Amino acid sequence: MTPAHLRKLDEALSAYLEEMVAGMGRLERRRAMEAYVTGLLLDGERKSIEPMASRLVEDVREVEAMRQRLQQCVSQGTWSDEGLRERLARKLEAQVPELEALVVDDTGFPKKGQHSVGVARQYSGTLGRTDNCQVAVSLHLAGPRGSGCIGMRLYLPEDWVKDAARRKAAGVPEAVGLARKWELALEQLDDALKWGVRRHVVLADAGYGNCREFREGLTARGLPYLVGVPGQHKVWPPGATPHRPVKKAGEYGRPRTRFVDDSGVQPWTIEELARQLPEEEYRRVSWREGSRGLQSSTFAAVRIQPAEGHVVRKEPGAPEWLLCEWSSGEAAPTKYYLSSLPADTPLKRLVTLAKLRWRVERDYQEMKGEVGLDHFEGRTWRGFHHHATLCMVAHGFLALRRALFPPEQDAVDAASGAPSASAPAVAPHRPLPALPAPRRRTHPTSRPLSHLIK
Numbered sequence: 001m002t003p004a005h006l007r008k009l010d011e012a013l014s015a016y017l018e019e020m021v022a023g024m025g026r027l028e029r030r031r032a033m034e035a036y037v038t039g040l041l042l043d044g045e046r047k048s049i050e051p052m053a054s055r056l057v058e059d060v061r062e063v064e065a066m067r068q069r070l071q072q073c074v075s076q077g078t079w080s081d082e083g084l085r086e087r088l089a090r091k092l093e094a095q096v097p098e099l100e101a102l103v104v105d106d107t108g109f110p111k112k113g114q115h116s117v118g119v120a121r122q123y124s125g126t127l128g129r130t131d132n133c134q135v136a137v138s139l140h141l142a143g144p145r146g147s148g149c150i151g152m153r154l155y156l157p158e159d160w161v162k163d164a165a166r167r168k169a170a171g172v173p174e175a176v177g178l179a180r181k182w183e184l185a186l187e188q189l190d191d192a193l194k195w196g197v198r199r200h201v202v203l204a205d206a207g208y209g210n211c212r213e214f215r216e217g218l219t220a221r222g223l224p225y226l227v228g229v230p231g232q233h234k235v236w237p238p239g240a241t242p243h244r245p246v247k248k249a250g251e252y253g254r255p256r257t258r259f260v261d262d263s264g265v266q267p268w269t270i271e272e273l274a275r276q277l278p279e280e281e282y283r284r285v286s287w288r289e290g291s292r293g294l295q296s297s298t299f300a301a302v303r304i305q306p307a308e309g310h311v312v313r314k315e316p317g318a319p320e321w322l323l324c325e326w327s328s329g330e331a332a333p334t335k336y337y338l339s340s341l342p343a344d345t346p347l348k349r350l351v352t353l354a355k356l357r358w359r360v361e362r363d364y365q366e367m368k369g370e371v372g373l374d375h376f377e378g379r380t381w382r383g384f385h386h387h388a389t390l391c392m393v394a395h396g397f398l399a400l401r402r403a404l405f406p407p408e409q410d411a412v413d414a415a416s417g418a419p420s421a422s423a424p425a426v427a428p429h430r431p432l433p434a435l436p437a438p439r440r441r442t443h444p445t446s447r448p449l450s451h452l453i454k
Helices: 003-021 027-041 049-056 060-076 081-095 158-162 164-170 181-195 212-220 270-276 347-356 358-369 381-404
Strands: 101-110 120-124 129-143 146-154 201-204 225-229 234-236 283-290 293-306 320-326 335-339
Touching: 003 027, 003 081, 003 381, 027 049, 027 060, 027 381, 049 060, 060 381, 081 129, 081 146, 081 181, 081 381, 101 120, 101 181, 101 347, 101 358, 129 181, 129 358, 146 181, 146 358, 146 381, 158 164, 181 212, 201 347, 212 225, 225 347, 234 270, 270 293, 270 320, 270 335, 283 347, 293 347, 320 347, 335 347, 347 358, 358 381
Parallel strands: 101 201, 201 225
Antiparallel strands: 101 129, 120 129, 129 146, 225 335, 234 293, 283 293, 293 320, 320 335
């Protein structure tokens, strides 16, 4: 990497950080926040506070002072997570090309012991099992050219909600009560809309899509959705006209409670309906060019009405799309999605959106593997959310660089043979001072980014 390339990236990061932390308190705090994000972006196996401090200074005698600055910034600093996330969301919304979805998901963090805030034996989709871990619900902006996380909230299990001593030790705010994951997701969507994020289509897996309250909450907010659902989910098939049963003259006894169709049709499971669809309903659809070539599968889409609670007189859901995927080599369809998108939405559009949800997995991979989202060693509520927010800011810088300057176009990409993100950090050329400068600096950043994650 030439000095010109280095200066260009150095200036870009400096301008980005200045914009993100402006007005977030006194100069010392803002510089500590910038140093923390820079530490997250620099190479190194661990992104916990002490290893980052050692990379951010050249003189080993200054490591402890830098560690204290970072510790104070994340664990004790009273700056606003929401304020910083709002700035990040507005920037991604304005600058990432072709954004078209808000993606809801959750991720797990394996933990030992019982004192880290929110830790419990609970199911984590990340781990694929029940284990001792923390789980956080997140919200992402996504499009075919980039994505970034704009919200993350720790899920607090019921045992934690009721344990006053553990709550106090971990600094859990009194206002934080028991909330289900789908409720946390709706709260984050409310924040995003309040910040000015557009009403993109919401994508989520079956853990959220199977919840009628979540889908109804999206509709009440004017947010279209395309969400995964399990095959056992009940729906009224195409052409059904479910209605409340009418007691006929002369009929005695308790009135019927099940919604009925005059033709005698009953709700089917999605799995049953997908198997009964005519073969000509299934079409081969491709959605993107991936590392393994053109990605494609076989899909069918039909209009149905959800039938949850029909036996207890719950209204049928509004007509919507059921998208079924029948992958090669499978004996039957195996993936299903419900979508409130308009009735004239093309099949390819439904498929493209359904497959866009993969961006959240890439975000998690990058945030954990590159910027150390799961490396935080603190135990408190504030520390966890401050660390997560600064990881989101660090990842946002990478997301913007990749979206606006793809590798084949970006002049600041590493030359062939540059060290990977897991390589040991090189000796700094211009280290950060352990203590903040007494006056505003004039150079773009306090540390060169010769080994910044690409």
